[in-house]
Amino acid sequence: MVTSVNEQLKTVETDTVHAQKAQPLQQQQEDTPAYYNSRISMVEEYVGARNLTMYPHKFQITMRIPEFREKYGSIQSGNKVEETVQLAGRVLAIRSSSRNLYFMELHAEGSYVQIMSSRNSYGDDWEIHKILRRGDVVGVKGIPGRSERGELSIYPVSIQLLSPCLHMLPSKISGLRDKEARFRQRYLDLMLNLNSRKTFQIRSKIISYIRQFLDNMGFLEVETPMMSLDVGGANARPFKTHHNDLDIDMYLRIAPELYLKKLIVGGLDRVYEIGKLFRNEGIDLTHNPEFTSCEFYYAYADYNDLMDITERLLSGMVYSIFNTYELRYQPNENAEPVLLNFRPPFRRVSMIDELERKLNITLPRDFYSDEAT
Numbered sequence: 001m002v003t004s005v006n007e008q009l010k011t012v013e014t015d016t017v018h019a020q021k022a023q024p025l026q027q028q029q030e031d032t033p034a035y036y037n038s039r040i041s042m043v044e045e046y047v048g049a050r051n052l053t054m055y056p057h058k059f060q061i062t063m064r065i066p067e068f069r070e071k072y073g074s075i076q077s078g079n080k081v082e083e084t085v086q087l088a089g090r091v092l093a094i095r096s097s098s099r100n101l102y103f104m105e106l107h108a109e110g111s112y113v114q115i116m117s118s119r120n121s122y123g124d125d126w127e128i129h130k131i132l133r134r135g136d137v138v139g140v141k142g143i144p145g146r147s148e149r150g151e152l153s154i155y156p157v158s159i160q161l162l163s164p165c166l167h168m169l170p171s172k173i174s175g176l177r178d179k180e181a182r183f184r185q186r187y188l189d190l191m192l193n194l195n196s197r198k199t200f201q202i203r204s205k206i207i208s209y210i211r212q213f214l215d216n217m218g219f220l221e222v223e224t225p226m227m228s229l230d231v232g233g234a235n236a237r238p239f240k241t242h243h244n245d246l247d248i249d250m251y252l253r254i255a256p257e258l259y260l261k262k263l264i265v266g267g268l269d270r271v272y273e274i275g276k277l278f279r280n281e282g283i284d285l286t287h288n289p290e291f292t293s294c295e296f297y298y299a300y301a302d303y304n305d306l307m308d309i310t311e312r313l314l315s316g317m318v319y320s321i322f323n324t325y326e327l328r329y330q331p332n333e334n335a336e337p338v339l340l341n342f343r344p345p346f347r348r349v350s351m352i353d354e355l356e357r358k359l360n361i362t363l364p365r366d367f368y369s370d371e372a373t
Contacts, residue, residue, distance in 0.1 A: 031168035059139035066111040072144040080145030114153040135165025219270040224259035233257030236279040252278035272296030318342040
């Protein structure tokens with residue numbers, strides 16, 4: 001299996017730490033216009049002297065970094081494999097223990113590998129090491145191996161600068177702490193925050209699972225209009241726009257319900273849609289003006305069928321993604337984690353009985369009927 005990134009980071013740069021003289025090439029400083037101009041001049045001078053381009057259009061990789069870790073993870077310490085591979089990724093740490101030995105972290109797709117670059121085994125153009133900085137995207141051609149200290153590495157014979165980072169990245173130790181900056185500069189958040197990357201990946205898996213689950217039940221996925229002349233399907237304030245060619249006002253949808261029900265009337269007995277909705281209302285941790293929903297309609301079924309579907313969908317999805325039914329949920333950094341158990345069967349509660357118990361009142365008996373609305 002591919003080692004988790006958190007586990008990888010625990011052992012990152014063990015060789016560099018062992019080399020007591022190793023020092024970061026890029027000291028802490030502010031991202032100033034002076035740094036930007038200096039960086040531009042440095043890279044332009046380097047590529048100009050070699051008739052290269054600052055942004056080459058192509059670098060042929062032979063495998064991705066997660067595949068590299070999976071294939072060569074069993075290499076013993078101090079050994080190399082006489083195979084040549086080509087990797088690409090973003091450099092997030094650079095250290096040198098001497099003018100002839102550099103250590104770098106190459107990151108891509110939430111995984112990482114160490115670059116252990118020695119002048120003795122490197123090819124031409126050793127000068128590239130002097131211009132590389134944190135944030136640079138590079139291509140590496142080299143030999144897989146594991147260092148004496150046990151770090152899975154690639155020993156390069158050449159490194160190609162693919163896209164220089166012209167600004168100073170936030171410190172790897174302190175990270176990107178400003179929440180506003182994280183949200184407004186999501187690319188920085190994804191570079192430096194593994195949890196943000198994990199959220200994107202899990203979200204994608206959730207949508208894929210829901211789609212596969214409903215498809216396997218015989219539901220038909222459809223797309224309904226996002227703009228219409230009328231608003232319906234929910235009680236919410238819409239966003240208003242204007243169609244210039246028709247010279248009419250239109251609204252972004254607040255729900256797909258009415259269109260999906262028209263499809264049911266037309267004879268499509270099982271339909272669903274996964275798509276964006278827009279509600280011009282308040283914003284908080286659980287409400288966003290633009291959000292993704294899944295809505296499905298199932299002819300000849302009642303709420304008992306929907307409870308069965310919900311139980312199978314949620315329990316199956318959690319187990320499929322996490323290989324367990326139990327998850328710890330922490331709504332924010334200051335809250336205590338809550339243990340959620342999705343193991344079926346779920347406890348089912350009669351709404352009327354529970355309301356009477358909580359409110360200490362007796363509701364009309366008519367409410368108990370399945371036909372009650």
